[in-house]
Amino acid sequence: MDYVIEMLNIRKEFPGIIANNNITLQVKKGEIHALLGENGAGKSTLMNVLFGLYQPEKGEIRVKGQKVGITNPTIANDLGIGMVHQHFMLVDTFTVTENIILGNEPKKGISINLKDAEEKVKEISKKYGLSVDPSAKISDISVGMQQRVEILKTLYRGAEILIFDEPTAVLTPQEIKELIRIFKTLINEGKSIILITHKLKEIMEVCDRVTVIRKGEGIGTVNVADTNPNELASLMVGREVAFTTEKKPAAPTKDVLAIENLVVKDNRQVPMVNSLSLSVRAGEIVGIAGVDGNGQSELIEAITGLRKVEGGTIKLNNKAITNMHPRKITESGVGHIPEDRHKHGLVLDFPIGENMVLQTYYQQPYSKSGVLNFKAIYEKAKQLIKEFDVRTPSSTTLARALSGGNQQKAIIGREVDRNPDLLIAAQPTRGLDVGAIEFIHNRLIEQRDNGRAVLLLSFELDEIINVSDRIAVIYEGEIVAIVDPKETTEQELGLLMAGSKRQKAGETS
Amino acid sequence: MNLNRYMNLLIPIIAILLGLICGAIIMLVSGYNPIAGYSALWYGIFGDSYYIGETVRQITPYILSGLAVAFAFRTGLFNIGVEGQVLVGWLAAVWVGLAFELPMIIHLPLSIIVAALAGALWGFVPGFLKARFKVHEVIVSIMMNYIALYVTNAIIRDVITDNADKTDNILPTASLRSGFFENLTDFSRMHNGIFIAIIATIIMWFLLEKTTKGFELRAVGFNHDAAHYSGMKVNRNIILSMVISGAFAGLAGAMEGLGTFEFASVKSGFTGIGFDGIAVALIGGNTALGVIFGAVLFGGLKVGALNMPSEAGVPNELVEIVIALIIFFVAASYFIRLLLFRFKKEGK
Amino acid sequence: MSILQALEIIIPTAMFVAAPLIFTALGGVLSERSGVVNIGLEGLMIIGAFVGIVFNLSFVDMFGSATPWLSILVAMIVTAIFSLLHAVASITFRADQTVSGVAINFLALGLSLFLVKIIYGKGQTDRISVSFNKWDVPILSDIPIIGKIFFSGGYVTSYIAIIVAVVVWYVLYKTPFGLRLRSVGEHPMAADTMGINVTRMRYIGVILSGAFAGIGGAVYATIISRDFSHATISGQGFMALAAVIFGKWHPLGAMGAALFFGLAQGLSIIGGSIPFLKDIPTVYLLILPYVLTILALTGFIGRADAPKASGTPYIKGKR
């Protein structure tokens, strides 16, 4: 029997909840083993048990047949287990090399031998094809690059078994492709991989076997070759899931959002949006496709008033909203599901109920002459919680205590409920399971069908193609092409996003 | 839920008990009689209507300085400058109390309001610099404390008086003194300021918990970015928060200037009211009601301590130690929770 | 007064006023870098001053001219032990670090005065008779102009403070220990997954802050006040805290900030002796150091970010 990892009958409880109940996971040497389950099913918990961050109440762990007790991450490291966490474990202010060697530093005398360290990092990164700049600061490099650093950290410690917790949720399609290539290299080098992902396509593409868990219970392990996405989805959710979103053809009318020659700079005063023009009409969903860092975030921040506009105009329903205060813009009829839900979307230390009125607390009926009406606020909150299926113990629970998916649903509920003329949805389904994604997509389409304009930003080409009525491709701060999703392929979009083909420019000039 | 409530009440009580027990041990070890020590303390707080009055008198500014610290904390700011704001509030109140001849119905409120405004102005500076230049409010407020100390001294000496150490007494029309309380408490300096402190507590609670402004201030305190996203004016709220906090501190100064002393004097060092306010706020968990609790505890112990050296021969620093230990135990409530938890488990 | 003469007064003043602040601020940097806010610096300085003086008074007959050195050493050790209270409360018992720091300040003052009363039967100690001597740095003090300004008539502790600041910088930024300490203050969970004992590193950070603040307090008392009373340390710890923030949590920055405070202090004193400044009211000179600090912060220092995890207890497994 050549299982490198065996987790047998693991049980892990948290106060009030059994996160893992009698789960068994067996990983063979040299395979990519997927771990699949809804948000909150217990995947991260199981992996944290394996990595020594949590102690299980019951069950046993074997590594290469040997029974082991993993009481802390150091032991896991020594056993050759490395983990790339769902939320990166990187020190922002440190360099790549410093992050990699932390806790295991090569020394010269009493000081760190940085030269040796960088050499070693270069060596490993070359061996596995993970190119990084060893002396770059983490805060200055892209998410994809950061993930490589995470992988290098484990390899530097000689990991044989690598755990990846939702590694692709934050990556662009290009980066995902790159990651998959890296997986293959790792396997060829004799490593084994446990991969947590919500993306069934990825599982089908790279994995050998898949273990499904649902609500803390192990459902079973199947060979990928013997299954298909539909079967996996229903195993995971416990019901049938529709993959392509059903929608009627769009019936767009007048322009709701009209952007002309927009120029926006980032924090370092580098222009990120360069005389960009774009319009979104009532009754349609316009998707923005592009590689991360091409001005998407700046564009959205400019529309919503979070970032200064340097040039050009933004009109909403034919009225200029350029450089207005966010409150004025919100009041003019813009809803915004922000990219970073923890930073912008929620006050995590407020009850979820109060988060539901974050933009409207000063209006009737939530307040009157400056005094809050908590009854009205919580009535609204309860209504939204029910309507948008936000799973929370109560409306007074702090937003912090909710899972990411449920936080997202709460934000979407809040934004949709205000019935904005323009709804901006930035990465609305990042990190969510298929059930939640389906729900959110349906809500966006419902808005469109109600005659609203929707601007969708996503790095998931699937999502863009499935949900949008028109796709605007952004490259270096400009819209380089507008394509019809029914007439395009991921291939073609990929080329446009890479800037190799400028459809519009070619047409007009 | 219920258990939590009960815990929240139990923890401060246990903290106080533990603090007192440690104090008793220290007294025993260093050769004092803890029973005599604590009875002197008790007598110094409640022993006599005079001492009760004095305790209330001491509690009054503590409530307000505690509110000042707590208010800033709740909105994400650390106002370590309450001390300086108290000083300028004190001076401003006395100045108005001296300079105008007005009927009491105007004079007293005017003096109080000007004190609040002066404190607010002193709070405005760190607030503004934080909002506009992103300068850390803690350093600026520390510097503002020293500036307040020297500037108020200079004003008392060179502007209000002719090189004297203290101003004249304020006019009776600006005084918070209460003949009723003085009679009741045998000439203690307990004054009507306690009503202002209580009203201020209610205002703080109402403002923070019940109004849209409070909602904004708290949101900004927890998460600037989300507040900005949802259309709140972050910078304005930061400044406002420091201004309100400073106003509470200015009121604390007015309590001293219009109530306890009725004059302002040149000071060699800080009053301590502001720094003690930090402890009061923290013991009270930065809530309005908690601040009252913290101020009562603090004011009581401070006044009672004065009686310990003469009655029991115990240095009054002992009370300082006990206060510190109580703060420790409140802070480390996790430890008390653990203790209680274990206790309960064993009980079962 | 010529500029040179002015400098000959301002610089040495700056150096001896700054020395205790530098030591204490370095302690603050180490503690905050490990993720523990230390507003108790004032209290730790009080303990350092108290121990330094009491040791000096008690053992001067035994150790003679070595007494000041030993008293600083002992103050360092005792204060480090005292700072364990802050460590236990804020690291092990997850207390709010600000609250615990405030408690340290109260406890230090109460306890040290209580002990003074028990030991000496009065509210303040006697004056110590042996302190550090003013000292010319060999060779360097002979350099024309600069030698006189920077290297003569100062105290050895000022130079040590500057050297120690460089050492702390080196340790913090060049050694494995420093890397680990900083990682724990920025992202303790990341450090934990890399096999670093977060709790231990934070304890070390806090204990070092105690040690350094102990030195700072002892240096202040030994060189400047020479006795211990309730007013010996009154606000220096808060100034050191300001230096930590002013210096952007960097050892050399904190040193620079402390020297800046000293310079401003020197400038305010010199002001009284410069003829055309003589007539301006004293109050302007008294507030000068503090106003200069605020101006410096708004003018060119600007924003600084504290270590990310500073102030938050680390609870294993919590996200």
Add this chain to the structure above:
Amino acid sequence: GCGAGADKKEEAGGKDAQDAFSIAMVTDEGGVDDKSFNQSAWEGIQEYGKANDLEKGKGGYNYLQSANDADYATNLNTLVRNDFDLIYGVGYKLQGAIDEIAGQQKNAHFVIVDSVVEQPNVVSLTFKENEGSYLAGVVAGLTTKTNKIGFVGGIESDLITKFEVGFIEGVKAVNPNANVDVQYAGSFTAADKGKAIASSMYGAGIDIIYHAAGGSGNGVFSEAIDLKVKNPDRELWVIGVDKDQYEDGNGKTKAGEEFNITLTSMVKRVDVAVKDLAEKAKTGEFPGGEVLEYGIEEDAIGIAPAPHDEHLSEEVKTKVAEYQEKILKGEIVVPTK
């Protein structure tokens, strides 16, 4: 039965007056052992107590310490409640509190030290610090080699101005060429400021500093001692204040030689005045409502006596005696402002 304090007090007061005349004091923030006027006052009270076979505590003699301004009134009232026959408030800071409480507790008797309270049951006990400072100025003016002299004050106020003005007058009287540089530390507790000011003064060639700065003066002494250790040949001095500060000027050179840099001290015998007044009051001669000024004449002000006049030359001693005589005779009136 605690509420009935007022009635009880009167009875007890009557009884008390028969057996012993008890006295007590309230300190200001400096505390009872501030090496200054609080300590001196307490010494006077202790002397009185011992001379009259009293015990420390209720019914004998006692003191209460104030931690801050707000405590004065509480402490004074506590002493009233403890039925002390004569209650001293030491320091000008207690002026307000005594004024008020004396108005309320008309049967109690108070003394305010260093300030004036106009109430029938209060005696104001002040000192002619200007006269003593004048003598200190004479010493400094005659002793200086550089003709540069320094004065370091604590906080600017009427009281400290008396020191400053008297000192400068004294210097000018004997040495019109000498220059007095005046600086204030802004505090009575900032030893670092005191040291920095002293450093700048001695650095600028000043050779004698007179301080009236309480704890800030500690820094003046430490700077002078350190400079002396560094350069034993340099002549520099400190003039102490309030108490004989001779001990504070002790130092040891690197070679182990002992030296002392306290030129003299302006001594203010609060103890003498306090005891004197207690004795008077005991015999029923409490001069209520009066302002008593203690000066050279009452032996309550002067410069430190032998043996601590060792640094003064015979010439200086003669001159001091001469000027002292002139002040006594009223030939010289030392200004206070």
